[in-house]
Amino acid sequence: MATCEKIPLTFFVNGKKISDNEPDPDYTLLRYLREKLRLCGTKLGCDEGGCGACTVMLSRYDRKTKTLKHLAVNACLTPICSVHGLAVTTVEGIGSTRTRLHPVQERISKAHGSQCGFCTPGIVMSMYALLRSTPKPNMKDLEATLQGNLCRCTGYRPIIEGFRTFTADYECGMGDKCCKLLNGNECGVEVENKLYEPNHFASYDPSQEPIFPPELKLSDIYDQQTLKFTNDRNVVWFRPTSLKQLLEFKKAHNDAKIVVGNTEVGIEIKSKNLDYKLFASPLQIDELTRIEVNEKGIKVGSAVTLTELETVLKQEIEIRVEHETRLFKAILEMLHWFGGQQVRNVASVGGNIMTASPISDLNPIFAAAGIELEVESFDFGRKTIKMRQDFFTGYRKNIIKDSEVLISISLPRTFKNQYFLAYKQAKRRDDDIAIVNAAFNVVFKEETNIIDKMELAFGGMAATTILASKTSNAVKGKTWDRSLIEIANKSLIEEVQLSSDAPGGMIRYRRSLTLSLFFKMFLAISQELEKTNQFSLIDEREKSGARTFHTLLPKSSQLFEKVSTNQPAIDPIYRPKVHSSAFKHATGEAVYCDDIPKFEGELYLALVLSEKAHAKIISIDATEALNQFGVHAFLSAKDLPKQQNQIGPLINDEELFISEIVTSQGQALGAIVADNKMIARRAARLVKVVYEDLFPVIVTIEDAIKHKSFFSDHSNVLTHGDVENAFKIADQTLNDEFRIGGQEHFYLETQAAIAVPKDGDELEIFASTQQPGAVQKRVAQLLNIPTNRITVRTKRIGGGFGGKETRSAVASMPVAFAAYTIGKPVRMMLDRDEDMMISGTRHPFLFKYKLAFMNDGKIIGLDIQIYNNAGFSLDFSALVMEKAVLSITNAYEISNVRIESKVLKTNLPTNTAFRGFGQPQASMVSEHIIRDVARFLKKDYLDIMTINMMKDGDLTHYKQLVENCTMRRCFDEVRKNSELERRSLEVKKFNEQNRWRKRGISLVNTMFSIGFSEKFLNQAGALVHIYTDGHVLISHGGVEMGQGLHIKMLQVASNVLKTPIEKIHLQETATDKVPNATSTAASVSTDMYGGAVMEACKILYDRLTPYRERKPEKNWDEWVNDAYFDRVSLSATGFFRTDDIGEDVGKIFNYFTNGSGVSEVEIDCLTGDHQVIRTDIVMDVGSSINPAIDIGQIEGGFMQGYGLFTMEELIYSPEGKLYSRGPGMYKIPGFADIPAEFNVSLLTGAPNPRAVYSSKAIGEPPLFIASSVYFAIKEAIGAARLEENLDPHFNLSSPATVAKIRMACQDDFTNKIKEDGEGCKSWNIMP
């Protein structure tokens, strides 16, 4: 065995050997790749294992099995020291646009599976790792592989479809829709159903993959080395090669952390700021990594990974008789829902037990099974203990001592008379921590249905995993019949309690789950008993209640208008061209802000953030921080004149650095500028701030109303018609209210900026922003210098969704100030938790309304009060409110409307623009009132829609004439395509046949107004150059953030110039190319920049016309050259302004984008879980310039809306502290959440006369269609409530989360749980 001194850390990256004599144990693999090796294709999305953007492949030679193992892992959680002797493959290592694309890269790009592209390298690497170990995977493999990756843009469908082509059972995902409509539709317009041609993909040949480094295979030297690496902070990484060494190390250092997957320790260091100094990796120790199948069951080494455990469980389940593997099946099922593949590939069984988390998924199973554990210490040797009631001793504590090492666990086989079931309920099924989990181990007396023993374990119900022993005793000896449920319920209610302020909140829901999951288990085991005992314990209608949801095989179709056969092949307009950066996204070559190489002398900035939501700053002391090595400065409000410190996008009601009073948690109190990120972050934590609490702390809308905390200048009343009279003459009236929560943008690339001082008085800023022009202007004001000294550049951004309009200032302004002050380049990219804490969200809204309507269903009056939660400053809140006010009637005509709106000031981060800009929240009201009227009049809501639907000639409530309205066409087509009437009957039948599962199906409409309501913003510029080699360079004021703006502009230029698209390029958006650009927002960028690019290209085309006409036999390059030699300018600007728009001409908006959608869902009434079975959308995009991009916007927008209406919850403490600060706590939809069948059609034969190429804006309008899922859920809950003779109408605030669904279903189980204790402060509140 080699000694541990002076052995360099040795590993391979993309085939290249890396030998590092002084590796720093503080480094993760991600940081090493990005900073030291400059391999920036691997992205940093969250730094906590929750998004998959950092996925790379780790390969090792397994000497026991003599096979190569290829694993996808999260580089952000992989300690660099743990990769000794391994081969790392990053996205750069598998293909590039300069050499050859790997088939995975090619297929995701060509299938239109990337938009902003920030998630793409991680997704590519997950898929690549799967193919390396399973060259012909099936759809189940694909599902498991992608569980750990998130994408905020695409809606996942195109990625799945692209990768599906690798599967063994690949067939066209369109099912019975395949080619069906190719022969035309009712308008006689020909329809296309292929966005790409899978037959043209390069074939995948596993034998062409790079070889595993022979050195690592031939010699085991790296496995044999004992390693010890330290850094200047005295952090030690020790890798023993024998158990003795490990035990000695643990004896000497009780506090040393044994690190296997680092999926707990890494999070503790990152999120809880725990500063561990000693780490021991047990991965070379045979006893801890061994799996042994013996006569009793399976003995699993504590460092065995969950993936390895999965493999052996599957093998055992396959070869053993069914009853012996019931425990194994329960574990295997649970493992499917445990983290993502990247986590399972490294996380260990022992790590889960030792962390002793109260929401561990395995511990309830192990505790209910009463497994045996082997534990060893240097002084006392080995002992065996049982996991029983006394095993967990406190929050994250168990009886194993610090000096002891967990060696192995033993998983027993089950007996014929034994049943084992486990359940997990989370906010999202894939890759989420449990809200509550449960395991049930039931043993019957032989040949009877008398319970001999029942162990019940629960997670999420106390500070530890608990065994409900009193309930075990209560049911022991009882007969398995329905009386058991009452006995168990009574006992569980007494035994498994939660205080009203328990962390995690959702108290009644969690308590109800203990009963509901017991009942679910009862239903499941009863059905098993039925099979053998031939007696029936449960009603046929109840049987489906035993089931849990599993991801269904996805199916989809995309239909769009066929390009006319007369259109020249070279003309790319109306064709589904791939995103202009798609291939670079997939290879990792696409450069984002933080990928830009370091500038000479560059420093890093870390913000010092307020921990309080409302407080006076008594003092800020940065002395200790400034004493740290590598720290250059602490900047605060004292460093700039009061007037310059005063900032804001519309009015200056914010401060760059807070001077006296903090009014929200996460406000910047100052900034540390240091040599690098690590130093800056650590130093920022050392800045001491003394606060004096101020009251009240206003968090919720209700609080703000109570305290009359409004932005008084922005409280308005809009009236249309005569509301009072409408209420007088109405046949009926009703009142209701609706509440909708906010939404975190969760762009995959967090806010980032770099500022570089130039030439004394100039500044160049690279910013991840949707509005470079505004950054330029605001920085100029901040620094008090002219705008012509500042250039802002944005190549692309990794998603924005409105969150990088005004709020991109949180990064760009501090770095600009620091760079200008210190005279050195300064960079900052916010961590995910900081970003979520600082940058604001979509606005929560409250609506209180009164309706007046006639007996035929015509709504004649709406009187409504609207409140939005703006946060601490105005930002865009008044404009968002304005859009909400103007969107309130959505697709329906109401002649008499009165809207009172109030923008509320609270102690939250300031809320801002978010895709839809208030429309999705407000339009929810319109869909509610349609259903209110239908319910009241006992009519079909579709008839109420029809009678109220907007049509040509109608006036909106802001007095805009409706023209070219396609709303009715979308509505009719979606009803037909979705077979709504037939399926509604099926839903009804399903609900009659099932007690604990219910379905709902619902249709919604959207009529989204297009254009900036501020007239002056409706302008755009472009600059086009033609170079003498015939190549064209376009610049325009819009930012590419994934929405495909640049490819559309290339299509426009190609069409106008009549030159191939390949000759045209678009580099970046920069303020020195196109000045004064409006923010890339409001969905109108294609309309506006398309117009500007078109104009510039037309000018150039006209200048070339004489040359083309004179020498038609020549080609483009030659005409360009001729013009150049003739001294003709080959550069032109284009300018566009939307004509005929503005309040003065009675047209606030340019036109409307319409669409309709139908969704069907199934809910589990016992748990609140749901699944979207099918969604159909018909969207009017006019004549789509690029159907692939537009369908991508529809699907991506839908999934973002799905998150808004069903899943995404901002969790605040009553003190205004955000708990949901990362992907661990805040759940956006994942791959498994897409509708099992997802059909999107673009309305054909509907050219839009008011935009470029007769197209329509599409970025925001489809998001609202996801509310069809919310309404379908509501319908399904209504069906469940009817079972209990409850009113099917009830108030369901959005999002319709699992907890709300379950509690709205209401039944005997929920009724048994009393309301939360009065007067008690709850753990969280809804803002």
Ligand SMILES: Cc1cc2nc3c(=O)[nH]c(=O)nc-3n(C[C@H](O)[C@H](O)[C@H](O)COP(=O)(O)OP(=O)(O)OC[C@H]3O[C@@H](n4cnc5c(N)ncnc54)[C@H](O)[C@@H]3O)c2cc1C
């Ligand atoms: C994105 C993400 C998703 C997750 N999802 C889930 C989930 O769905 N369900 C769930 O239950 N958990 C989940 N976790 C938590 C975590 O993955 C598990 O607890 C995992 O099993 C920990 O294993 P590890 O090897 O990574 O532990 P490590 O972080 O390496 O170690 C954890 C702790 O165990 C100790 N330890 C490890 N081995 C030994 C030993 N042999 N003897 C003594 N002490 C030891 C370590 O010292 C440390 O204190 C998730 C974590 C992340 C980051």
Ligand code: FES
């Ligand atoms: S950055 Fe590693 S998982 Fe998100």
Ligand code: FES
């Ligand atoms: S393309 Fe996936 S996050 Fe943007």
